[in-house]
Amino acid sequence: MRYTATNSVALAQGTANQFVVTTGSRELGAWASASDLEIKWDKAEHWVGDSDRYFKYAGVAKYEPIKFTRAADPVGTKSVQDWLNQVQSTGGMPEDGALQVVGDTGAVVLEWTIREMFPINWKISGFDASGAKVYIETLTVVHSGLLSAANRAQPS
Template identity: 25%
Template sequence: MANDDSPVGVAFSVELDKTSIGMFNSCEGLGLEVVLEQREEGGNNMMVWQLPTRMKYSNIKLTRPVGPDSQKLTTWITNALHSVQPITAVISALSADGKPVAKWSLNGVVPVRWTGPSLNLDSPKVFTETLEIAHHGFLQGGA
C-alpha cells in the first residue's frame, strides 16, 4: 500500500500588507482563467486558432466564526473604504499542527463584500463572517 502524505489544510491564515487579520476556516475562489480569442484562418477549415488574450482572476471568499480578530477585519475594511488602494495579501493553508502547507501571495487586493452573522433567535447557529476580495493576480515566489 502506498504511503499517502498528501497535505490536508484545516485553517487559513490571512495577512493584508503584512498585518495578520486572523484565521479563516473556509477559502473559496482561488483560481484564474485564461481568456481566449478565437480566430478563423482563411482557407484553413480544419481548425480555429485559440489565442490567449488576458488572465481573469476570480474573487476569493474567506469565512470564519466571529471572534476577537473580527475587529481587525472591520478596521481594515473601514480604512479601505476611505482610500481604496490595492494592497498585497498572503493566504496560507495550515495543517492541523499549524504548519504552512501552501501559500498564495496576491497583488492588488481590494475588498468587495463583507457579510456579518445572521441574527435569528429561532435557529441558534455559530455567528460567522465572510470577506470577499478581488485581486489582480498572484505574485511570483508565493510569498
C-alpha cells in the first residue's frame, strides 16, 4: 500500500519515515516516532539431575510499552481522543492493531501487528499563547506482542 495526499494519512513534508498506527478498525494517524519496541525474555535453566550439565533457553517474553510521539493534528488527535473516550466510557477491550513504517515515497516499508494493544497514557505538551510552539502529543500503549507481517497467520 502507498500513502499519498489522497489517503487518510498525508505524509508530512521533509520527513524520511512516518509511523502509521491503527487499532481495531480505527486509524490513529501518522506519528513522527515510535519508541520502545522491545521484547525481553526471562532466562530459563534446566539442570540435568545432580550433574553440572544444564540447558539455557528463552523463558517468558516481556514486552515494553510502546510510545508514539507527533505534533498534534486535528484529524489524528481527534481519532486518538475518540479512542480514549471509548476506553473510558466502556472500560475498553484490548484489540489488535498495526504499526506501519511508511517511507518518503508513501510505500509501506515495514509492518507489525501489535497484539492486544491498550492505551495506558496520553499527554500533550503545555499550552502557551505567548510563543509559536508545536504541541507535542504522546500516546503510550501496552501490548501482548509484536508480529512482523511475515510471521502473521495467513487466512486459509
